Amino acid sequence: MIIFDEIHVALKYKFLKTADLIRNLEERVPGQHVILTGRDAPQALIRCADLVTEMNCLKHPFSRGIPAQPGLDF
Numbered sequence: 001m002i003i004f005d006e007i008h009v010a011l012k013y014k015f016l017k018t019a020d021l022i023r024n025l026e027e028r029v030p031g032q033h034v035i036l037t038g039r040d041a042p043q044a045l046i047r048c049a050d051l052v053t054e055m056n057c058l059k060h061p062f063s064r065g066i067p068a069q070p071g072l073d074f
Contacts, residue, residue: 001032001033001034001035002032002033002034002035003034003035003037004034004035004036004037005037005038006037006038007021007036007037007038008036008037008038008039008040008041008042008045009038009039009040011041011042011045012040018042018044018045019044021045022044022045022048025048026048036049
């Protein structure tokens, strides 16, 4: 299993090309699981994915004025 945490940010800011990522995913070893995370996934990536999950925050300390916590939020 390979996890690319927050890779969608790299795509958004054009550090990587979506087409290149998709091509590499298509050429991966059969049975190799890959997890991509981050906000604003490109539609092209969503279309070729086997599973897409969207998470929504229901409650967070930040909304009560508590700043981001090292080790939890970053």
